[in-house]
Amino acid sequence: MLSKIAPLTGADEFFNHQIVNTHAAVGTADLSWTEKIWFTVMRKDGSLQADFGLGKYANRNIMDGFAGVQHGTTQHTVRASRVLRPALETMSVGPLTFEVVEPYRALRIALAANTVQPISYDLTFTDHLPAFFEGPDTVTSGGRLVSDVIRYHQAGTVSGWIEIEGKLHEVNPDEWFGFRDHSWGVREHVGLEPTDLVPGNLAPTGASKAGKPYHFNWLVSHLVRPDGSAYELAYYFRDFGAEGRPDFFTGHISESDGTQIPLLRVVPEITYRSSDKAMMHGRIYVLLGGKGRELEERVFEIEAINPEMGFRLQPGMYGAWKGQIHGSFKGQDFLDGETIEDVNNPELVNTNYRWQIRDRPLRIREGQNAGYANVESIILGDYPGVTMA
Numbered sequence: 001m002l003s004k005i006a007p008l009t010g011a012d013e014f015f016n017h018q019i020v021n022t023h024a025a026v027g028t029a030d031l032s033w034t035e036k037i038w039f040t041v042m043r044k045d046g047s048l049q050a051d052f053g054l055g056k057y058a059n060r061n062i063m064d065g066f067a068g069v070q071h072g073t074t075q076h077t078v079r080a081s082r083v084l085r086p087a088l089e090t091m092s093v094g095p096l097t098f099e100v101v102e103p104y105r106a107l108r109i110a111l112a113a114n115t116v117q118p119i120s121y122d123l124t125f126t127d128h129l130p131a132f133f134e135g136p137d138t139v140t141s142g143g144r145l146v147s148d149v150i151r152y153h154q155a156g157t158v159s160g161w162i163e164i165e166g167k168l169h170e171v172n173p174d175e176w177f178g179f180r181d182h183s184w185g186v187r188e189h190v191g192l193e194p195t196d197l198v199p200g201n202l203a204p205t206g207a208s209k210a211g212k213p214y215h216f217n218w219l220v221s222h223l224v225r226p227d228g229s230a231y232e233l234a235y236y237f238r239d240f241g242a243e244g245r246p247d248f249f250t251g252h253i254s255e256s257d258g259t260q261i262p263l264l265r266v267v268p269e270i271t272y273r274s275s276d277k278a279m280m281h282g283r284i285y286v287l288l289g290g291k292g293r294e295l296e297e298r299v300f301e302i303e304a305i306n307p308e309m310g311f312r313l314q315p316g317m318y319g320a321w322k323g324q325i326h327g328s329f330k331g332q333d334f335l336d337g338e339t340i341e342d343v344n345n346p347e348l349v350n351t352n353y354r355w356q357i358r359d360r361p362l363r364i365r366e367g368q369n370a371g372y373a374n375v376e377s378i379i380l381g382d383y384p385g386v387t388m389a
């Protein structure tokens with residue numbers, strides 16, 4: 001290896017280079033550069049759910065991830081981290097493994113038996129719909145580009161098995177559904193913030209939004225028409241203040257042939273459970289452009305499959321948890337985890353609002369078309385269209 005060229009990897013044999021270096025390097029020195037995959041899979045009756053995530057931080061020389069299971073209100077989570085190099089192309093960390101069986105068609109996630117939690121699984125995700133891109137997520141704060149991420153997501157089903165405390169659960173694809181995503185770029189909340197930077201809320205472009213109402217939704221879905229054809233509603237917004245267009249918004253209705261129809265606006269009228277801010281039911285009004293000045297409104301109805309189900313992502317290091325956060329060095333090989341007996345305990349939300357973020361299994365309907373969805377959400381303060389029950 002030459003001092004100014006990164007080492008060769010298997011991908012370097014192919015004609016797919018994008019920068020003047022090997023695939024062991026990325027095109028920026030930013031320490032927040034991240035490449036991540038995420039999965040959530042659920043039984044259609046809402047009785048069992050599993051999550052999985054893996055992240056590669058090329059400029060931090062770290063790979064980390066999490067895997068977990070929720071049954072009832074109990075969540076088991078396993079976290080693992082390792083030094084990335086020299087195993088740059090190995091998509092595993094500790095007992096966690098990710099395998100591309102067939103690109104965009106079949107993907108395997110596995111959690112081997114381990115010493116920290118009484119759970120393991122071996123699951124294969126199979127596509128229902130093509131993978132669809134979302135709009136780029138770009139955020140500038142304090143004069144610095146703090147987020148510049150692209151993401152695609154995909155709906156599918158899952159097969160395999162899950163073991164919890166010695167009990168084996170067969171995962172039958174007719175009884176399960178799921179979603180996955182893949183994202184890469186400069187990302188927020190990676191590692192600890194430098195202590196000598198001006199805080200973002202002091203900069204003119206990042207004025208403090210404290211005390212304003214805040215609503216965040218990321219929703220993906222899979223709906224089937226009576227004739228058997230399938231499509232999805234997917235959107236993502238973050239909004240402070242509820243005035244005008246959200247601070248960030250992307251959304252599409254996407255068809256199985258790959259067509260994506262951009263949404264002009266999403267207006268959710270949602271009821272959340274007041275105790276733990278769980279999304280319960282509601283309607284999502286979406287506006288699409290028609291001919292000339294025409295607008296088309298479509299209405300989707302949603303409801304929680306099981307009011308108690310929703311895998312929490314904070315124990316997976318989405319936000320600080322027990323002194324840990326994505327991308328931080330935790331040692332050459334690190335493994336830990338815990339069991340939380342009641343994830344819906346209101347005291348957990350009161351400790352940190354990010355506890356609200358969960359993968360929430362939903363039923364979704366548009367007229368005679370019906371299917372399943374997953375939503376991640378945060379609601380703070382009084383926001384138009386949001387009610388508490």
